[in-house]
Amino acid sequence: MVQKENIHTDAEKVIEINGLYKAFGSYQVLENASLDLYKGENLVVLGKSGTGKSVLIKIIVGLLRPDSGLVKVLDHIVDEISYEELLALRLRVGFSFQNSALYDSMTVKENLEFPLVRNRRDMGKSDVNALVEEMLDAVGLSQTINQMPSELSGGQRKRIGIARTLMLKPEIMLYDEPTAGLDPITSKEINKLINTVQERYHTSAIVITHDLTCAKETGNRVAMLVERSFERQGSFEQIFNTGDPQAQPFFDYNFIQ
Numbered sequence: 001m002v003q004k005e006n007i008h009t010d011a012e013k014v015i016e017i018n019g020l021y022k023a024f025g026s027y028q029v030l031e032n033a034s035l036d037l038y039k040g041e042n043l044v045v046l047g048k049s050g051t052g053k054s055v056l057i058k059i060i061v062g063l064l065r066p067d068s069g070l071v072k073v074l075d076h077i078v079d080e081i082s083y084e085e086l087l088a089l090r091l092r093v094g095f096s097f098q099n100s101a102l103y104d105s106m107t108v109k110e111n112l113e114f115p116l117v118r119n120r121r122d123m124g125k126s127d128v129n130a131l132v133e134e135m136l137d138a139v140g141l142s143q144t145i146n147q148m149p150s151e152l153s154g155g156q157r158k159r160i161g162i163a164r165t166l167m168l169k170p171e172i173m174l175y176d177e178p179t180a181g182l183d184p185i186t187s188k189e190i191n192k193l194i195n196t197v198q199e200r201y202h203t204s205a206i207v208i209t210h211d212l213t214c215a216k217e218t219g220n221r222v223a224m225l226v227e228r229s230f231e232r233q234g235s236f237e238q239i240f241n242t243g244d245p246q247a248q249p250f251f252d253y254n255f256i257q
């Protein structure tokens, strides 16, 4: 497998996090955490369970407020914008949840149309149909258009979840453990899809994962969330070939393919 390159360190920042603090009561989750996402890159965030990766994502989309520090997303300081501006910003940031979160009573087509109902009332039926077809094609599942989610495999559900997120053509994608619970072959398909989305839609993405194969295959850069901040950032090789004692346990417990 060819290592993806760190391509965009001099590019525009689409997410800028600087000196972020977040605690719940006396429990400090993030402390002086700084992290940038550059336009066009896939940034993998690795961290043990419970270290604050989901909290980070929630802060980025304004579902949780930071205690202090700068969180800037697509040139908006998330903490300072109005609720209306926040809703508009969220449309530009797509999140793909761990459990795919499809509506079981709706067909694949209806699931894909759903984000448009509230947010793109201006779109006519033929444009909606064309967009559904485009996104199903992008995730390689055109044939499932009239199926119910219960008829799909776990990997297919993930793909449809990603297709649905893409319906609003987000500039930033946030993937929360995209390969969790999938077998290695299906995981590889998802990794490939994450790269296809990056190339085809020029998205910038944060990929949260415990899966080092996913990290290596999808990430242009890796940031490790260790001891409440992102001290370790760099290429996969820089993080894992240096014998870093904080990174090594991840390496030891993963089978890299």
Ligand SMILES: Nc1ncnc2c1ncn2[C@@H]1O[C@H](COP(=O)(O)OP(=O)(O)OP(=O)(O)O)[C@@H](O)[C@H]1O
Pocket: 024, 029, 047, 048, 049, 050, 051, 052, 053, 054, 055, 056
């Ligand atoms: N709303 C909340 N109130 C109180 N504590 C919270 C809240 N949200 C998260 N936490 C705590 O913050 C810590 C970080 O949680 P988070 O869900 O971000 O972990 P994570 O790194 O995403 O873990 P995992 O990999 O298991 O999903 C945990 O100890 C969690 O219990």
